Amino acid sequence: MIKLNKTYTFDKMYAKRLIMETIYSKKELRIDNVKTFDLEQTLLCGQCFRWKKVDNVFIGIINKRVIKARQEKNTLFISNILKKDINDILLYFDLFTDYGEIKRNLEKIHPVLKEAATYAKGIHILNQDPFETLISFIISQNNNIPRIEKIVESLCENFGEEIEDGYYSFPSASVLASLSCEELNVIKAGFRNRYIIDAAQKVNSGQIDFENLRTLDYIKAREKLKEIVGVGDKVADCVLLYGLHRMEGFPMDVWMKRAMEKLFDNMEPEKFGKYAGVAQQYIFHYSRMHKEIFT
DNA sequence: CGCCAGGTTGTCG
């Protein structure tokens, strides 16, 4: 049976079926019949910043290991993983969750959401490392995605550990907590330097405890995250959704504001229900891929 | 040069 070290809800029948479709051999995991998952959409829809696409293969880092992932139609191949990490990998890509079911329910809510969901139907909400998510989205504020990726990469190269040639882990909270703004200047994050350091210090001291945040109700957890200087509603929502998998989160950035105004007649986020976060990601991706709508 | 980018903070009315 599936053992997960984190509090995480999932459909047991769905997860069991998924496990039966997996084959592990020579550090490679093969998963068949992943009908509702699209690796590329999931990794390039703006929820994560470190995966790189090289010749149809995505290279990223999970549990301090360099992972290669590729998809051929309904089959997913994930290589260079250890047996003990299999469940973490499946969890990272959120393969235990039935997105077909979520999509069918969301589509009833609004016709434009149905269109966005159909366009972005292969997206899964990842289970990323919460600290990495926190720092990455602090960096994201008033910034664009290519530059966010550059700064995050620079942060890892300067302050992470080299795991394989040219591949660095995301730096720990304790390392970042000890830096001065001047020392952090090498990553060119500008005014966000002090926000990054404050976040690292509050995580390192235990004032912000991600496992504890999992136990709090959504509003309380968001308020707790906002104790960090430089974390407001939007960054907190991103941490809760992409790092702690709180699916009711609905980060409102410039794209979402534009979309809600032009396409949803300023509908309130609460009306998207308990999977609002999935709706948000569908709408965000759909909007970014259809810029012409907003000109 | 100005404007924008997966925002937040501080200030002023």
Next chain:
DNA sequence: CGACAACATGGC
């Protein structure tokens, strides 16, 4: 409460 400039940096 709401509005609004300032905040580093780089691309266009």
